[in-house]
Amino acid sequence: MNFALDAYLDELRPLIDVDCGTLTVSGIETVAGILTEKYQQLGWNIKQVDLGEAGCGLEVRNKPDAEQIDLMMVGHMDTVFPEGTVAERPMTFDDKCAYGPGVSDMKSGLLNVIYALRAIDEDVLDKLSICVCMNPDEEIGSTYSHGWLESVASEAKQVLVAEAARADGSLVKARKGMARYDIEFHGKAAHAGNEPENGRSAITEMAHWLLAINELTNFETGTTFNNGVVSGGAGANIVPDYAKIVVDIRFWDNREYEAMDEKLKSMTETPFTKDITVSISRAAHKPAMVPSDKTVNLMSVVEESGNELGIEINWKEVGGGSDANLTAAMGIPTLDGLGPIGGGFHSSDEYLDLSSIEPRINLLKTVICKLANA
Ligand SMILES: [Zn+2]
Numbered sequence: 001m002n003f004a005l006d007a008y009l010d011e012l013r014p015l016i017d018v019d020c021g022t023l024t025v026s027g028i029e030t031v032a033g034i035l036t037e038k039y040q041q042l043g044w045n046i047k048q049v050d051l052g053e054a055g056c057g058l059e060v061r062n063k064p065d066a067e068q069i070d071l072m073m074v075g076h077m078d079t080v081f082p083e084g085t086v087a088e089r090p091m092t093f094d095d096k097c098a099y100g101p102g103v104s105d106m107k108s109g110l111l112n113v114i115y116a117l118r119a120i121d122e123d124v125l126d127k128l129s130i131c132v133c134m135n136p137d138e139e140i141g142s143t144y145s146h147g148w149l150e151s152v153a154s155e156a157k158q159v160l161v162a163e164a165a166r167a168d169g170s171l172v173k174a175r176k177g178m179a180r181y182d183i184e185f186h187g188k189a190a191h192a193g194n195e196p197e198n199g200r201s202a203i204t205e206m207a208h209w210l211l212a213i214n215e216l217t218n219f220e221t222g223t224t225f226n227n228g229v230v231s232g233g234a235g236a237n238i239v240p241d242y243a244k245i246v247v248d249i250r251f252w253d254n255r256e257y258e259a260m261d262e263k264l265k266s267m268t269e270t271p272f273t274k275d276i277t278v279s280i281s282r283a284a285h286k287p288a289m290v291p292s293d294k295t296v297n298l299m300s301v302v303e304e305s306g307n308e309l310g311i312e313i314n315w316k317e318v319g320g321g322s323d324a325n326l327t328a329a330m331g332i333p334t335l336d337g338l339g340p341i342g343g344g345f346h347s348s349d350e351y352l353d354l355s356s357i358e359p360r361i362n363l364l365k366t367v368i369c370k371l372a373n374a
Helices: 005-016 025-042 104-117 146-153 204-214 254-267 293-309 323-329 354-373
Strands: 046-052 057-060 070-075 097-099 130-135 159-161 173-174 177-186 224-232 242-251 277-286 315-318 335-336 349-354
Touching: 005 025, 005 097, 005 104, 005 354, 025 046, 025 104, 025 130, 046 177, 057 146, 070 104, 070 146, 070 315, 097 104, 097 242, 097 254, 104 130, 104 354, 130 146, 146 254, 146 323, 159 173, 159 323, 173 293, 173 323, 177 254, 177 323, 204 254, 242 254, 254 277, 277 323, 277 335, 293 335, 293 354, 323 335
Parallel strands: 070 130, 070 159, 159 335, 173 315
Antiparallel strands: 046 057, 057 130, 097 349, 173 335, 177 242, 177 277, 224 242
């Protein structure tokens, strides 16, 4: 492959220099438009999927009429950054790295997939039916896109996700599951001076919950709870009739998580204080991605490819979730981290390791060729 870093960065820049945080639909549409053009040039079939408030997803296939998908690839078009970020810090680069919102999470991953596909001979590609799905809401737990992704995945034999490789070059074979809940407390307001005894404090009930939820954490099994956001109360002189917690749960063991889900729901039936009602709703859920026997086969294809290219392949189990969790939970062999190397995700320190771009395109290309010739 003739790889020109300058040309790559020229293609990357318009994908970075657009505010496209989740739900910033105009930016997502810009990114989708750029990607659509690139896949059109490849001659692939492109379907825009309407995902409501989140904007659109792209479903791109080389063989739109194939019954089964030999290889599904997944990537996301959104970032975690609010509007205005690009004006503050557009894409820049130095000798070693490129910087900017989403540079490694995961605009360069999306571009690496395209570069790998461009570099594969047509007669090799012709042996595989490939579907690339790009969603607009991964960073909020794929709330709008998971149904679509799962329905495409149900036809797929295996899945590769091109999120960035870890800073040390490792790929990802396991990811913790996650769930997010809104827990709301409704009490009764009363004047704090005149009749506090007639009030029922939603905040007091919430305080009991905060501590009880902390108690549920089990660092040994890795099921952990974080009371990440609390809100409530209208003024210091009013007994508060409303409060809310947003809880984030992470886990390796999907069954242990299901038990915790039941536990939280049952807790709402027995509030700690009288005359308080508690309601709970799950705002996001991604099951843990745990490798199966079939995943091990896919891993060995990646390892062989790495061997041939002189790229050391190491595997990591990581705490953060991705769309790989969704497909892995369906029992489909799934690996992640097939993008270039990067780090500092979700912060202004985010970087993309320039020297990793070409080798990781080659790695992805080689893996796809091996799957085609298998
Ligand atoms: Zn990502």
